[in-house]
Amino acid sequence: MNIEELEAAIAHLPPSDLARFSQWFEEFMAEQWDKKIESDILAGRLDTAGKRADEDFEAGRCTPL
Numbered sequence: 001m002n003i004e005e006l007e008a009a010i011a012h013l014p015p016s017d018l019a020r021f022s023q024w025f026e027e028f029m030a031e032q033w034d035k036k037i038e039s040d041i042l043a044g045r046l047d048t049a050g051k052r053a054d055e056d057f058e059a060g061r062c063t064p065l
Contacts, residue, residue: 001009013021040046056062 010018010021037046
């Protein structure tokens with residue numbers, strides 16, 4: 001199935017199935033994001049940003065949420 005066929009199939013889903021699909025896809029994408037972040041952390045790709053954030057916090061350059 002290609003993207004166009006998938007889009008057409010989704011567009012024709014009844015509302016209840018579309019809601020189920022939407023919920024599943026949102027959870028799927030969140031899981032993919034988590035895996036990507038974990039991979040980036042393990043590979044050290046976020047080390048510089050983390051170090052900079054720590055330095056900013058220690059220097060008082062952070063605003064409480």
